[in-house]
Amino acid sequence: MLPNLLIYVTIDRRSTVVYNEQIKESIKALILDQTFYYKTILPKPNILAQHLNVDLKFTKIAYDQLIQERYIRKVENDNYEVAYFELTNYFFDRNVAIYDAIIALGLTPSIKCVEKKVISLTLDEQNYMGFKPIEDNQYFYINRLYLGNQQPIMILENYLPMHIFPDIDKHFIGDEPLNAYLDHHYNIRANVSHRITQAVNLTATLSKYLNERKNASSICSTNRVYDENQILIDFGRSHTISSYYFQALISKKEITDYYKSR
Amino acid sequence: MDYIFVNKTLKIPIYKQIAFSIIKAIEKGDLIFNDKLPTEKEICQTFTISPTVVKMAYDFLIVEGKIKRIKGKGTYVTNRAPYKCPLHEFYQVDRILSDETNNFERQVILIDYIDDEFSAYRMLKLNKGEHCFVFTRIIKNNRNPVLLQKIYLPEKYFPKIDGFDLSTHRLFDLLGNKQTHPIDHLHNTFSPINATSAEALLLNIQPDDAIYFVRTQLIGEQNQVLGYITNYFPGEFTEFEVMVHAA
Numbered sequence: 001m002l003p004n005l006l007i008y009v010t011i012d013r014r015s016t017v018v019y020n021e022q023i024k025e026s027i028k029a030l031i032l033d034q035t036f037y038y039k040t041i042l043p044k045p046n047i048l049a050q051h052l053n054v055d056l057k058f059t060k061i062a063y064d065q066l067i068q069e070r071y072i073r074k075v076e077n078d079n080y081e082v083a084y085f086e087l088t089n090y091f092f093d094r095n096v097a098i099y100d101a102i103i104a105l106g107l108t109p110s111i112k113c114v115e116k117k118v119i120s121l122t123l124d125e126q127n128y129m130g131f132k133p134i135e136d137n138q139y140f141y142i143n144r145l146y147l148g149n150q151q152p153i154m155i156l157e158n159y160l161p162m163h164i165f166p167d168i169d170k171h172f173i174g175d176e177p178l179n180a181y182l183d184h185h186y187n188i189r190a191n192v193s194h195r196i197t198q199a200v201n202l203t204a205t206l207s208k209y210l211n212e213r214k215n216a217s218s219i220c221s222t223n224r225v226y227d228e229n230q231i232l233i234d235f236g237r238s239h240t241i242s243s244y245y246f247q248a249l250i251s252k253k254e255i256t257d258y259y260k261s262r
Numbered sequence: 263m264d265y266i267f268v269n270k271t272l273k274i275p276i277y278k279q280i281a282f283s284i285i286k287a288i289e290k291g292d293l294i295f296n297d298k299l300p301t302e303k304e305i306c307q308t309f310t311i312s313p314t315v316v317k318m319a320y321d322f323l324i325v326e327g328k329i330k331r332i333k334g335k336g337t338y339v340t341n342r343a344p345y346k347c348p349l350h351e352f353y354q355v356d357r358i359l360s361d362e363t364n365n366f367e368r369q370v371i372l373i374d375y376i377d378d379e380f381s382a383y384r385m386l387k388l389n390k391g392e393h394c395f396v397f398t399r400i401i402k403n404n405r406n407p408v409l410l411q412k413i414y415l416p417e418k419y420f421p422k423i424d425g426f427d428l429s430t431h432r433l434f435d436l437l438g439n440k441q442t443h444p445i446d447h448l449h450n451t452f453s454p455i456n457a458t459s460a461e462a463l464l465l466n467i468q469p470d471d472a473i474y475f476v477r478t479q480l481i482g483e484q485n486q487v488l489g490y491i492t493n494y495f496p497g498e499f500t501e502f503e504v505m506v507h508a509a
Contacts, residue, residue, distance in 0.1 A: 010374075010376070022380065029384040031475070032451075069455070086451055123275045124282040193506045196346065199454045199472040199497030200327060205394075217454035217472035217497065218326075243453035 006043050006051045008035060017056050022063035031071050031084050038085040038105065040252055042072060045080075070216070070241065085154075087244040098238075099177050103139050107148030113174025114155070114209065115143040118162065129159060129235040130224050140160040140169050142178075146210055155209045156241040164188065164233055178234075188233060194224045206239050216241060263300045265292050265381045268309045276311055277318035283387075284319075288328055288339060299337040308411060327498060330335060332468060340498045345403070347503040353478065355409060356401050356432055365404045371464075372398040375417075382414050385479060385490045393417040400464060407465045410494040414503045419443050419488050433491075443488050449479040454497070465496045472497030 008030050011022040016042060036179050043051070045059035052059070054227045063080055066072045073083040087101045101111035126133040143157040158178065160168060165186055179190050201215045211216070218239045225234040263356060265287035268279050287293040299402045300308075302316040320337060320386050330340045347355050360366045374396040394416045401409040413433065415423060454476040462469040475496050480489040 015378075024379040031380040032381065033384055045409070078411075122278055123284070125278065128282075128285075191508050191509065195504050195506055197452075197474075197502045197504075198327060198500065199474040199495070200325075201330075201456075201470070201472045201497075203321060203325060215456070215470055217456045219454045219474075241454060243451050246450045246452060247507075 005036070006038070006048065009043075009052070010044055011052055011054070015068060019052075019058040020061035020065070023052070023054075023059055023069065024065050025047070027062065027066060028071055030083055036082050038082055040082045041075075042082070044078065064212060070212075087240075087242050097177055097205045098156070102146065102148040102153055105148060107151075107153075109182070110147045110150070111175045111177070112145045112147060113142065114145055115141070116169070116174050116238075117141050118169050118170070121159070130232050131161060131235065133231075134163075140172070142172070142174060144174060152169075152210045153242060154238050155206060156236055156238040158234055158236040158245060160234055164231070182233070188227050190225045190234065191228045191230075192226050195221050197221045200239070202239065202241075210239065214243055219244075263304065263308060266300075266305065266309070268311070269351075276309075277315045277322065279440055280305065280316065280319035281322045284323060285326070285328060293339050294472075295339055297339045299339065301336065308414075324443055330468075330471075330498070345408070345499065346501045346503045349502040352502060354434075357434075359401065359403050359408065367402045368399055368429045369402065370397055370399045370427075370436075374397070374398075379414075382492075385477070385487065386414055387415055387487050394422065395423055398474075399428055406499075408496065408500065410461065410464050413491045414490040416489070419482075419486075443482045443486070445480050445488060446483045446485075447481050449481060451477045453504075461494055467493065467496050467498065474500055474502075492503065 008091050009023060009026050011026065012021055026037070027042070032140055036042070042048075042063075043108060045063050046056055049056040063072065067074065067080075071082070071084045072080050075081050085105055087098075091222070099109050099111070121129075121131075121135040123135070126137065141157065141158045141239040142160075145152055146154045146156065148259050159218070161188055162168060165182065165188075171185065183189050198220050199217055199218045202210065202212055202218050204214045206218070208216045209217060210216075211230055212218075218241050221238045223236040223238070224232055225236065227233050266280055266283045270276065272279070272450075277431055280459070281491065284293065284299070287400055293299075298322075302313055305311070305316045306313050320329065324331065329337055330341065331337050345359070347358060351358065354364075356368060376394050377392065379394075379396075383390065386394065394414050397411075397413040397415075399411050399413070400407050401411065412421045413428070414435075420436070423436060428436070453475045455473050457465065457467055457469055457471045457473050459469040461473065462471060465473070467473075474497050476493040476495065478491040478493065479487050480491070480504075482488045
């Protein structure tokens with residue numbers, strides 16, 4: 001813990017807002033504007049209480065609420081560290097692999113294969129995913145967990161048609177980045193990914209993988225990946241509890257055009 | 263329950279047959295938002311199948327966002343008129359909705375004039391004591407709340423907005439009209455959060471339901487923060503859509 005972190009957390013004794021709420025909001029704001037970065041160790045509740053000259057119960061309540069809202073987590077030696085981080089541009093701007101997005105956070109990425117198998121899909125399922133339905137079909141199913149410094153960041157399942165990727169089940173180990181593998185071994189490139197994202201509550205199974213409580217909110221992204229010939233080569237679905245940053249460039253032109261059109 | 267069809271002579275797993283029967287009933291409109299589904303026990307008895315199979319079917323539909331379990335009440339159809347919003351235009355959601363439907367409204371529930379609020383003031387780079395207008399409004403589509411917004415506009419950038427009606431106008435009307443500080447771009451952070459009881463009440467969802475929480479800073483040409491908006495999109499029926507091209 002850096003001792004000077006204490007000076008950032010402030011309260012207003014004249015305010016009508018209770019101290020624990022003020023402490024919580026103060027720390028939350030410092031996390032959101034990244035003064036307190038991911039993995040920063042916070043002052044212990046008793047040290048902060050002493051510094052602010054308030055009862056220990058207020059800092060304890062504030063820390064408990066911040067844990068519940070996933071901004072911080074308790075780690076060894078009764079320390080509290082910042083758990084909040086934002087993935088950059090992963091979903092939207094460029095087709096940046098999650099692997100690279102984890103590196104951009106300053107973390108060491110790794111992939112753990114949870115499950116891989118060859119399956120056959122019903123016609124309804126293929127339709128639903130966007131594949132051209134084939135009666136006699138085989139798909140390679142993989143479910144993988146992406147980790148940063150061994151902490152789960154995202155779980156991602158993929159369905160790959162085996163008539164496009166023959167024998168993929170025999171060679172693809174599961175811990176290597178997928179797009180690079182498909183490009184290298186099949187000379188098929190992911191050209192465009194159609195993504196639909198939604199906020200959903202985690203099921204019991206997903207919550208175990210992501211080390212979260214059941215029903216915790218997550219961002220679910222359904223991805224349909226097309227090659228250069230606009231053929232659907234991969235249906236994937238990911239869940240993450242991470243936030244992500246996105247810069248929208250609305251130009252003055254957009255506003256000007258709006259007024260011109262009126 | 264007549265919308266469920268099971269044929270045990272097929273090779274298709276029974277849980278998939280049940281799940282897709284329900285999906286088709288939702289797509290056809292035979293099942294609509296808030297319809298209660300049969301209990302797992304009722305399906306087991308009717309079709310003489312094991313509870314595990316029904317549970318698998320319901321779990322599949324929950325992951326697909328088609329249904330949800332409400333503790334102590336039952337299982338319900340969730341997707342009320344899901345709408346897809348192009349992500350690059352998410353801040354224009356009220357324009358997109360108002361173009362698509364006649365049954366669209368913006369309802370302002372609070373107008374406030376503040377001189378401090380820790381998180382928002384930090385995002386706005388305002389000092390305590392500087393004044394800021396705050397509008398809280400709900401955007402509804404076919405009477406369903408689709409967005410809860412809290413809009414912070416510092417008085418120093420928007421000195422004469424107390425008479426401005428955000429229930430009849432888009433935010434852009436305000437930002438573009440007579441503005442002295444044009445917006446250059448938006449900084450956004452998208453986060454998954456769980457609804458508090460107050461947010462759930464305003465958005466007509468259940469407490470703890472997933473919300474897409476988007477924090478937006480309006481950035482001016484001199485890189486100053488002109489405004490700050492917190493957006494709460496109910497997760498179950500808000501979808502952001504985007505095409506991402508290879509690098």
